[in-house]
Each structure stands twice: as C-alpha cells, then as structure tokens.
Amino acid sequence: MTMLAGRLNAEAGTFEMKQVPVPEPGPGEVRIRVRAAGVCLSDVHLIDGSLKPAFPSGEEVTLGHEVAGEIDVVGPDVPDTWQPGARVTLAAGERCGVCPQCTRFREPCLAVRTRGVDYDGGWAEYATATHHTLVAIPDSLPFEQAAIVPDAVSTPWGAVAGTGRAEPGRPAGVWGVGGLGAHAVQLLRLLGAAPIVAVDPLESARGRALEFGADFAFDPADPEFGDKVLAATGGNGLDVAYDMAGVAAVRGQALKTLARKGRLVLVGLTPEPLAVKNSIALSVRGLQVLGHYGSASGDVERLIDLTRHGRLDLSRSISGTMPLAEAPAAVRALTDKTGDPIRLILVP
Structure with a gap:
C-alpha cells in the first residue's frame, strides 16, 4: 500500500508530493491516520534551505511537525491505554535516547529530534509515532485546532511562561x-x-x-x-x-x-x-x-486542558484548510503572506 506524502530532500533542495509506502508501526509505536497537519514558517525555511535538519535520519523526510489524527494501528509493546480510534495530537519531537541526560533519565534531552525535520512527520495520509509522544484530545477540540498546539501554541507558551x-x-x-x-x-x-x-x-x-x-x-x-x-x-x-x-x-x-x-x-x-x-x-x-526552542514536557497536555476548560480559544487561529495534495500551494501562500494567515492546515 502507498500513500501521498510531502517529501523534502534537504541536500538537493527539493520538495515534492510523492507516493510512498504506508509506514508500519514498530515496537512502542502506533500508526496515526492523519486528520490535520499545520503549515509552519519553519517548514517554509526547511524548503528554502535556510534551515537544515540537525539530525537527519535519511536522504528524504516527510515534513510536518504539527499533527493530529486517530490511532489506526497499535504496534507491539504499546500500553493498553492507547487503542485504535483514539483521538490524539503528537508532540513535535522526542528525546534522542542516547545523550548523557537521556541515559540517566534526566531532563532536558541534549539532542531532541524534531518530527518532520529529523524524522518523518505528518504531511501524509498516515504517520507513525512512539506512544510517549501521544497526547489525548477531547471530542470537543477539532483536529485542526489540536494539530497546532504542539508548536504554534506550545512554543510561545514555553517562551512566555518559561524562558521569558x-x-x-x-x-x-x-x-x-x-x-x-x-x-x-x-x-x-x-x-x-x-x-x-x-x-x-x-x-x-x-x-x-x-x-x-x-x-x-x-x-x-x-x-x-x-x-x-x-x-x-x-x-x-x-x-x-x-x-x-x-x-x-x-x-x-x-x-x-x-x-x-x-x-x-x-x-x-x-x-x-x-x-x-x-x-x-x-x-x-x-x-x-x-x-528559546520548543516547549517543556507536559506543556502540550496543559494547553489541551486549557482548551478543555474554556480558558484558551483556538478557533480564530485556523486561517484556512487545504487538501494535502495542495501542500506546495499552502507553502507559497505562507511565504507570500497571502491573506496574512495565522495557520493553514493540510487535510489528507
């Protein structure tokens, strides 16, 4: 089986919509049916070459670090709390697992890997994610809004409430x-x-x-x-x-x-x-x-709770939705500031 995905070759400086194999979840992973994926200015800078992956995992990578959807398949060694059909958003990155902080179970990781930058992200019909990067979202929160929390909302939260x-x-x-x-x-x-x-x-x-x-x-x-x-x-x-x-x-x-x-x-x-x-x-x-970069552990969950209790309204943040196949057009719109968007959302 294949699926449509937005693939970046950072070395060649190319971005294309391609048919690629549907990923299978490994140990500790689930496969997500992507329902919404945000288009961020960082994606634009990755495509234009002004940003480069710090820890590239291969020649090409599927872009998209703001992702929400439903669990489609649960791989081995995933806790029973995660079942097919669960509505989730995905943390925008994860610990490297090998730096001195990680091997000693300390915070923070010294070499965080970023989804859609260092490994495959969510500009695709399906994406895999380790179970500890899953964040449950309530039925009351639309996928489009949930997708942007792990960066467009949590990064400024970390800067405002933490670093600043x-x-x-x-x-x-x-x-x-x-x-x-x-x-x-x-x-x-x-x-x-x-x-x-x-x-x-x-x-x-x-x-x-x-x-x-x-x-x-x-x-x-x-x-x-x-x-x-x-x-x-x-x-x-x-x-x-x-x-x-x-x-x-x-x-x-x-x-x-x-x-x-x-x-x-x-x-x-x-x-x-x-x-x-x-x-x-x-x-x-x-x-x-x-x-400042990213957000701290637990920030995404806290922000989801703020939406749940009506303290944080993200409905005004979605400037428009576009089919996944039109990702290049979404990138151009953000680059040119067409309509002055806050966030454009790709919908597979």
Missing part, C-alpha cells in the same frame, strides 16, 4: 503577530501581563493583535515608535520582549525598548547573525538575550 518569565501586571512586547506571535499575545493576556505591546508592519496583523488581547499595536517603521512604547509602559520600557519573527532588525529595535534587567527572547528562527551594536548599554542596564 512574563509576570502578571508587567509589560511585555511581541514582535511579529503571525503563527507564533498571535498565540504569544493570547497567552500573555491569559497570564495577566500588562500592558501587552504588539509590533508588526502589517496593519491586518496589528488589528489581529488587538483582537487577541494586545493593549497596543504599533508599526515598527513609525518614527515615533520608541516614544510610543515608553508612553505605553509609563516611561519604564518593557520587562520582556519576544522576537517571534526571526528578523535581525527586530532584535536591535526590541533591545532598545527594554527596561533595566529586561529580557529579549529569541523565538523566531533565522540563520542571520545576532548583532548587538552597543554592548556597553546591554551590560550597564543588565539586559539579557535568551534563546
């Missing part, structure tokens, strides 16, 4: 209100950060930021930008700023808006160099630049 240490009643800024940034705004609002300043060159994205809970939304090209941020924060500056765009110019601008002891968190991925023009000011004011 956002606090209730303290000012925070978000640069780039796309797939990650829109959820960062929503999650900052949930945590009680105030005021929330959103920054994006697109008017539509600024409007979306206000809808998602930002108190202010500014154009980074506004000549009065710095003064407006200071006014919004009572003249103090931001406690924490999040670069969700992965743009070098964003980082320099964000650093200038930070209060003393402020933190800049780099979430958006880019191969561009990180440059700090005035490192004296960074030292004197005690500023920090922090890298």
